[in-house]
Amino acid sequence: MRLKGLLVSLASVLPALASAAEPAKLAFVAEGKEFRFNTGLVRGSLRPQGRSLGLAPVADCASGATLSGAYGLVSHYRLLDAETRYGGGAWDWPSTARLLDDGAVEAAWTADQGHPFDMKAVYRWAAPGTLDVTTTVAPKKDLARLEVFLASYFAGFPASLVYVKACPETGDKPGFLEAKKSFAVWQMFPRDPDAVKLIQDGRWKRPPSPVDWKIMHTLAGPLAMRRNAKLGITALVMAPPADCFAVATPYSEEGHGSLYLSLFGRDIKAGETATARSRLVLARGLTDEAAIALYQAYLKEAPPK
Numbered sequence: 001m002r003l004k005g006l007l008v009s010l011a012s013v014l015p016a017l018a019s020a021a022e023p024a025k026l027a028f029v030a031e032g033k034e035f036r037f038n039t040g041l042v043r044g045s046l047r048p049q050g051r052s053l054g055l056a057p058v059a060d061c062a063s064g065a066t067l068s069g070a071y072g073l074v075s076h077y078r079l080l081d082a083e084t085r086y087g088g089g090a091w092d093w094p095s096t097a098r099l100l101d102d103g104a105v106e107a108a109w110t111a112d113q114g115h116p117f118d119m120k121a122v123y124r125w126a127a128p129g130t131l132d133v134t135t136t137v138a139p140k141k142d143l144a145r146l147e148v149f150l151a152s153y154f155a156g157f158p159a160s161l162v163y164v165k166a167c168p169e170t171g172d173k174p175g176f177l178e179a180k181k182s183f184a185v186w187q188m189f190p191r192d193p194d195a196v197k198l199i200q201d202g203r204w205k206r207p208p209s210p211v212d213w214k215i216m217h218t219l220a221g222p223l224a225m226r227r228n229a230k231l232g233i234t235a236l237v238m239a240p241p242a243d244c245f246a247v248a249t250p251y252s253e254e255g256h257g258s259l260y261l262s263l264f265g266r267d268i269k270a271g272e273t274a275t276a277r278s279r280l281v282l283a284r285g286l287t288d289e290a291a292i293a294l295y296q297a298y299l300k301e302a303p304p305k
Helices: 002-018 193-199 288-300
Strands: 029-031 034-038 042-046 055-060 075-080 095-099 105-109 117-127 130-139 143-153 159-164 175-178 186-190 219-228 233-238 244-250 258-268 274-284
Touching: 075 117, 117 143, 130 143, 130 258, 143 233, 143 274, 159 186, 159 244, 175 288, 186 193, 186 219, 193 244, 193 258, 219 244, 219 258, 219 288, 233 258, 233 288, 258 274
Parallel strands: none
Antiparallel strands: 029 034, 034 042, 042 055, 075 143, 095 105, 105 117, 117 130, 130 274, 143 258, 159 175, 159 219, 186 244, 219 233, 233 274, 244 258
């Protein structure tokens, strides 16, 4: 019966994620300095006014409700390594963008005095509610334990949950753990013990806006969700374990409404390139079991060429 219920849940969700939408609906359209989209499920802009803020605004096509916060969804924020915080974030690092032939958008940040590496991000709709983001860095000098902090700020999604290994709060089995206020204001869920050492190496004490993260349960996989009960919409952020060493969030109901993926977390030498994958999913009627099944299916997909 449990398997049957999971299959029913997936059957109700997958049409919204992978329906045979017209190809044009899964393409960005250049409009001035930004790139518009309307997938039939969500609509809005990428890089508003040419700024590096990811998707902002994002609206639900059915209700017109705004789903994104002021700093957007899947926006590249803090840039950290073992020794340095590079500027305030990629938000204020000048960048350019171009529309690719398949309707994806490629944004590019070029190395300068304050950023000793090039960075590139490709945003591509895989389905009406599924956006893939591929981030590539190319250092000009050796970088130790580089981190690209990918941020998503949601509006109207108070409940925040993270996919963790078995613990008492999840009934001693892998599952979603709600980020309760009683745990801490700022909570970070590591991939493994090495990730804890990286998180606590001093990088988060650097201004501006230092953060004292509470180390939480170990991830079952880099997957987190926020729920909008009023609209019946669930938002997921996810990444392969090799590409993401931690997931972070404030407690449910905290005003930022955010989820974060800590990408890379490894040494990258000058002249090399490194790539990290991530995905945003917005869907209606998504159960916890269906969310985990979608994540497991994502891990089996071939990396983009």
